[in-house]
Amino acid sequence: xxxxxxxxxxxxxxxxxxxxxxxxxxxxxxxxxxxxxxxxxxxxxxxxxxxxxxxxxxxxxxxxxxxxxxxxxxxxxxxxxxxxxxxxxxxxxxxxxxxxxxxxxxxxxxxxxxxxxxxxxxxxxxxxxxxxxxxxxxxxxxxxxxxxxxxxxxxxxxxxxxxxxxxxxxxxxxxxxxxxxxxxxxxxxxxxxxxxxxxxxxxxxxxxxxxxxxxxxxxxxxxxxxxxxxxxxxxxxxxxxxxxxxxxx
Amino acid sequence: xxxxxxxxxxxxxxxxxxxxxxxxxxxxxxxxxxxxxxxxxxxxxxxxxxxxxxxxxxxxxxxxxxxxxxxxxxxxxxxxxxxxxxxxxxxxxxxxxxxxxxxxxxxxxxxxxxxxxxxxxxxxxxxxxxxxxxxxxxxxxxxxxxxxxxxxxxxxxxxxxxxxxxxxxxxxxxxxxxxxxxxxx
Numbered sequence: 444x445x446x447x448x449x450x451x452x453x454x455x456x457x458x459x460x461x462x463x464x465x466x467x468x469x470x471x472x473x474x475x476x477x478x479x480x481x482x483x484x485x486x487x488x489x490x491x492x493x494x495x496x497x498x499x500x501x502x503x504x505x506x507x508x509x510x511x512x513x514x515x516x517x518x519x520x521x522x523x524x525x526x527x528x529x530x531x532x533x534x535x536x537x538x539x540x541x542x543x544x545x546x547x548x549x550x551x552x553x554x555x556x557x558x559x560x561x562x563x564x565x566x567x568x569x570x571x572x573x574x575x576x577x578x579x580x581x582x583x584x585x586x587x588x589x590x591x592x593x594x595x596x597x598x599x600x601x602x603x604x605x606x607x608x609x610x611x612x613x614x615x616x617x618x619x620x621x622x623x624x625x626x627x628x629x630x631x632x633x634x635x636x637x638x639x640x641x642x643x644x645x646x647x648x649x650x651x652x653x654x655x656x657x658x659x660x661x662x663x664x665x666x667x668x669x670x671x672x673x674x675x676x677x678x679x680x681x682x683x684x685x686x687x688x689x690x691x692x
Numbered sequence: 693x694x695x696x697x698x699x700x701x702x703x704x705x706x707x708x709x710x711x712x713x714x715x716x717x718x719x720x721x722x723x724x725x726x727x728x729x730x731x732x733x734x735x736x737x738x739x740x741x742x743x744x745x746x747x748x749x750x751x752x753x754x755x756x757x758x759x760x761x762x763x764x765x766x767x768x769x770x771x772x773x774x775x776x777x778x779x780x781x782x783x784x785x786x787x788x789x790x791x792x793x794x795x796x797x798x799x800x801x802x803x804x805x806x807x808x809x810x811x812x813x814x815x816x817x818x819x820x821x822x823x824x825x826x827x828x829x830x831x832x833x834x835x836x837x838x839x840x841x842x843x844x845x846x847x848x849x850x851x852x853x854x855x856x857x858x859x860x861x862x863x864x865x866x867x868x869x870x871x872x873x874x875x876x877x
Contacts, residue, residue, distance in 0.1 A: 477826075480829060506709075509705060510705060510709075511698075511701065511702045511705060513702055514702050514705065514706050517706065518705070518706060518709050521706075521709050521710055521713055522709065522713070524713070525712075525713035525716055525717060528717050528720070529716060529717065529720045532717075532720045532721060532723075532724040532728070533720070533724060535724065535728050535731070536723075536724035536727035536728045536731065537724075537727060539731045539735075543822055543823060543824070546801060546823065546824040546825065546826070546828050547800075547801045547824050547825075547826055632829070633830075
């Protein structure tokens with residue numbers, strides 16, 4: 444079946460904006476709330492999550508005609524768990540600081556509904572390339588969403604940003620203190636702070652969406668009015684022409 | 693007959709997927725085994741340097757590997773002799789104490805610690821090697837950090853992550869028991 448023009452681009456972008464798994468579908472909130480205490484931890488979580496999502500989506504798509512319907516879910520769980528175990532071992536071996544920071548949340552990617560959701564809803568029905576693009580978009584969308592949350596939580600909770608403590612970017616950890624530590628609101632580093640930040644972001648997004656919808660509705664109304672006026676004018680002109688023609692006769 | 697064929701096919705497919713997963717995980721395990729072990733050793737050495745701070749070139753000499761027994765010894769896996777010196781054979785190295793590597797689990801995840809003792813088997817301090825508790829940041833902030841800085845009592849476990857703190861207390865007490873049992877004169 445021929446695909447419409449721009450399908451791949453839309454397939455990729457939908458995960459980042461229109462169908463963002465965290466901010467639009469409200470999926471995968473548990474790790475999003477738990478691992479967003481620092482920007483570095485969020486980057487690490489986002490990368491590991493995207494790798495698992497990419498690998499499992501590609502493999503599920505490859506095996507979609509082989510796996511019988513009756514064992515679809517267990518087979519997907521086995522595939523996802525395998526990639527999570529592999530990613531966890533690599534993180535433990537080569538990113539020990541990230542491994543100990545994320546702790547149990549790396550293993551919990553197995554039960555993240557975004558991964559199983561994409562396998563079930565998309566990869567099992569589409570080709571390898573499309574599944575790869577979809578997973579990449581969803582992974583990036585999730586990563587960007589948790590980065591936004593981590594930005595506010597780290598900044599408000601600690602008063603600055605730390606680089607090099609979790610990811611081996613620099614040889615030692617550097618902290619950029621923007622506001623004095625005494626003025627930082629440590630609540631934002633706690634689970635309650637995560638819920639507050641998440642709630643505010645969702646409210647802002649809902650506000651923007653509603654504004655857009657209102658604007659669209661207002662434009663449509665104007666357009667309707669304009670069309671009605673044009674039709675009225677056309678009708679009046681036709682009537683005038685008829686009258687003129689009648690006079691001539 | 694067709695049902696049997698279908699069942700067999702389903703079982704074979706799931707079996708093959710599971711086998712491929714097993715092979716992939718085994719391969720990754722072989723690839724990552726050594727770096728993980730190196731990280732653990734590095735962490736233990738860092739822990740010893742932290743615990744015995746002020747002493748020159750502290751290193752651990754492998755002592756005794758213990759069998760984890762739910763009743764007798766639920767946590768301690770290894771007891772090290774801790775020396776200060778050059779760590780070269782035939783050169784003078786001084787015994788400065790004993791350290792226990794302990795592994796603990798509870799419903800909230802795994803913790804492993806290095807617990808250091810003086811030569812007289814007096815508890816010195818601890819170092820966290822892994823903290824995979826779901827309340828890890830809370831546990832670290834409210835219990836572990838004050839404990840390491842001698843601002844909190846080991847038995848005062850009410851901290852908002854009480855399960856984890858209780859496990860740490862039990863791990864330290866288990867290590868204390870094992871060290872005293874072996875080395876107290």
